[in-house]
Amino acid sequence: MGHRTPLYQKHLDANARIVDFGGWDMPIQYQSLIEEHHAVRQHAGMFDVSHMTVVDVNGADAKAWLQYLLANDVDRLKETGKALYSAMLNADGGVVDDLIVYRRQEGYRLVVNCGTRDKDLAWMQQHAKGFQVSITYRPELAILAVHGPESIDKVCSLLAPDVAASVQALGNFKALESGTWFIARTGYTGERGLELIIPSEDAPALWDKLLTIGVRPIGLGARDTLRLEAGMNLYGHDMNESVSPIAANMIQTIAWEPASRQFIGRAAVEKHRAQQEAGELPCLTGLVMEERGVLREGLRVVCTVNGQEREGVITSGTFSPTLKHSIALARIPVGSTDCHVDIRGKLIPVRIVKPNFVRFGAKVFE
Amino acid sequence: MSSFPEGLKYAATHEWVRVESDGSVTVGITDHAQELLGDIVFIELPKLGADVSAKQEISVVESVKAASDIYAPISGKIVAINDALLDSPEIVNSSPYGDGWFCRIVPSDKSELDELLDANGYAEICE
Numbered sequence: 001m002g003h004r005t006p007l008y009q010k011h012l013d014a015n016a017r018i019v020d021f022g023g024w025d026m027p028i029q030y031q032s033l034i035e036e037h038h039a040v041r042q043h044a045g046m047f048d049v050s051h052m053t054v055v056d057v058n059g060a061d062a063k064a065w066l067q068y069l070l071a072n073d074v075d076r077l078k079e080t081g082k083a084l085y086s087a088m089l090n091a092d093g094g095v096v097d098d099l100i101v102y103r104r105q106e107g108y109r110l111v112v113n114c115g116t117r118d119k120d121l122a123w124m125q126q127h128a129k130g131f132q133v134s135i136t137y138r139p140e141l142a143i144l145a146v147h148g149p150e151s152i153d154k155v156c157s158l159l160a161p162d163v164a165a166s167v168q169a170l171g172n173f174k175a176l177e178s179g180t181w182f183i184a185r186t187g188y189t190g191e192r193g194l195e196l197i198i199p200s201e202d203a204p205a206l207w208d209k210l211l212t213i214g215v216r217p218i219g220l221g222a223r224d225t226l227r228l229e230a231g232m233n234l235y236g237h238d239m240n241e242s243v244s245p246i247a248a249n250m251i252q253t254i255a256w257e258p259a260s261r262q263f264i265g266r267a268a269v270e271k272h273r274a275q276q277e278a279g280e281l282p283c284l285t286g287l288v289m290e291e292r293g294v295l296r297e298g299l300r301v302v303c304t305v306n307g308q309e310r311e312g313v314i315t316s317g318t319f320s321p322t323l324k325h326s327i328a329l330a331r332i333p334v335g336s337t338d339c340h341v342d343i344r345g346k347l348i349p350v351r352i353v354k355p356n357f358v359r360f361g362a363k364v365f366e
Numbered sequence: 367m368s369s370f371p372e373g374l375k376y377a378a379t380h381e382w383v384r385v386e387s388d389g390s391v392t393v394g395i396t397d398h399a400q401e402l403l404g405d406i407v408f409i410e411l412p413k414l415g416a417d418v419s420a421k422q423e424i425s426v427v428e429s430v431k432a433a434s435d436i437y438a439p440i441s442g443k444i445v446a447i448n449d450a451l452l453d454s455p456e457i458v459n460s461s462p463y464g465d466g467w468f469c470r471i472v473p474s475d476k477s478e479l480d481e482l483l484d485a486n487g488y489a490e491i492c493e
Contacts, residue, residue, distance in 0.1 A: 032459075033430050034405045221404065225430060292408045294428045319407040319430050344426070344433075 001025065005050035006142050006200040010207045014217045021220060022115035024051040029219035036222035037321040040189055041361045044148035045218035046210050051114040054141050054197060055124070058107035059133040066101065066108060068263055069127060071245060073255035077103035083173045083186050085253055087245045088112075088123070093268025094241040095248065096123055098233065100186055102175050109182065109197075111143070113235050127264065142203035146215060147193030147226075149361065155183075155194055158209050167194070188223065190230025190359045228318050228327060231286060231356035237297060238284060238315040238329050246272040247331060249284040249355050279305075279334045282312060286355035286365065287328040293343055294319045295328035295350070302347060303336035310336065322358045329355055368398040368492060371463055375479055376488035377439040379421075382463065383482060386470070391479075393439060394467040395427065395458060398492045403429035406455045411447045412436075412469040418444060420478055425468055427458070436468065440478045446470040 002025040011018065016027030027048070029036060039045045057066065066074045072086030082103050088096045097120050099112040112120045117137075124135050146155050156164035163178045170176060175184035182197040198206065211217070224234070231249075233239055239248035246254075246269055254269060255261070275281040289295055295317030303310055312332030320327045332339065332352075340347035353365040370376075375383040380399035384392045400406065412424040418438040425436035447469045451457060458466035473479070483491070 029404060032405055034407075221430065292410075294407065294430075294433065296433065319428070321430075 003051070005048055006203045007048040007050065007144075007207055010204060011048065011217070014211075016217070016219060019220075021051065024114060026051060027217070027219040029221040030217050033219065033221040033225065034321045036216060036218045037225050039216040040148045040191055040218055040222065040226055041322055041358070042149065043216070044146060044151040044154050044214070045216045045222070046207070047145040047147070047218050047220075047223055048142075048203075048207075049145050049195075050142040050200070050203070052143055053112045053114060053117045053120065054138040054143070055110040055112060055121070056104075056107060056136045056138055057110060057133060058136070059131070061131040061133050062107050065128060065131040065133045067261055068131075069124065070099075070101065071254045071263055071265065071269065073261060074101060074103065074108065076255065077101070079103070080105050081175045081177075083175060083184060087239075087250055087253060088120070089245065089263070089265030089269065090241060091265055091268065093244045093246075093265040093272055095235070095239040095243060095245055095250075096120065096241060098235050098239070098250070102182075102184065104177070111197075115236060140200055141197050142200045143195060143197050144203060144206060144210075145187055145193065145195045146210065147187050147189045147191045149192060151191070151193040151215070154210065154213050154215055155196070157213060158206070188230070188232055189226040190232075191226075191361070225318050225321055228316055228329070229320050229322055229358035231329070231354070233284075233329070234316055243331075244269060244272040244281065246276050247282050247284060249329075276334060281334070282331045283334050284315065284329055284331050284355060286353040286357060287314070287317075287330050287339065287341070287350045288353050288357075288365070289326045289328075289341065289348060289350045291325075291348055293326060293348060295326045295341055295343075300342040301330050301332050301350075302340045302342060303332055304338040305333045305335050312336065314341065320357060322361070323363060327357050368396070368401055369463075370396070370398075370485040370489045370492075372485045374463070374485065375439070375482035376485070377437065377482055378488075378491055379437045379439075381436060381439045383439045383479070385479065389476075390445060390470050390472045391440060391442075392467050392470050394462055395436060396488070397462045399434075400459050400462045400466075403427060403434055404431050405429055406458050409451045409455045409458070409468075411449070411451060412438075412444050414444055414447050416444050417474075418442065418471070427455075438471065439482060440471060440473050441475055442471040442473040444469050445472050
């Protein structure tokens, strides 16, 4: 038996198929992955993501420490509630994890991945020496993500009128706190929506109320097809400790200025940036295959760079329920053209596109 | 729970076989197989007219989650294929033993049928 979230019984009640996910018993799907996917693109769906890791950071040096720990700069969080996506790098410029950091009234809240919990917490402790900072893991909190065009209205219909008005007015990548509830306009689907970080004991009742007003439970299977359509990276697949953020389409999340800010991995990723400009480091891009078949993680990509045959690899691939053909993220040489994917020995042509396929229910690439 | 209809024969690789009155056999994949695969999005159908041997790959099923080879449960000639699966592969999810059939084979050696499992035997290996 794995770890279980406070909503485990609710998943069983909704006929979930439960799988092991990083040591947690989590719902992979309820009835149909594709129907769940469409429910989020067209209406509203809810995901139990309580397996993810909430870490609160406080103390006099909280800001200075995060400026050292993260490749993005928390100085960009000019107001309370603002959120930032960042990589946490090792000294070689590999990605220890990717995370969201929110600025709070006092201190910061980080949400990091599930499978990386132990190593992340150890990494943070190890690099906190000399900083006046407290790092608090918050396992007593549940996280419910509610996404889709109708999601915000549905959640707001359950909130007190004044809180609902504030949530309706909340900008993208911003959060507010109401009592013990932390409500953020962030997510992993490419749709409007909220992530609610709440005490575990509040989660089952909220789930039931959302179910009653037509918010559909969504499993981890559709969470993956939704995030891939949105072109969002998945840790451990599209990047890991041996992959530079520069080779994982994360260059925009590195704050290079001020040049005086010494964050962990800075020297390495500066070198990687120069290597990529020289064509020596690959890039992460989107692939589209309109023929029948499905692109899968690990498949070999064959492409041409300056007349020479070169290779790359698919890091995430799926069938896109919205587009009705296959899409993938792939790490390939910079300047690649004439791309093919080796599917069971056959080289199938694919198109290279920006790694962003679907936003707000619609196709976004040419 | 998966269903295992009586009267069908089953291969351990999750195909079913129904013997028709004309001596041909209809082949599909089991309810258990479609459940494991989840939403099916593409099917590469067996080749009409092909002579196949038992345990030979005859088809590929792609679901959102995985690609899976389908094997001939019996040797013989493929005399019919279910074209409807090309445009509507999800029929295999909704009706694995009915409209979701894959092909019909005229067996070259009927004794091979005896090597297949009955419903109970197949249900046991699915546990």
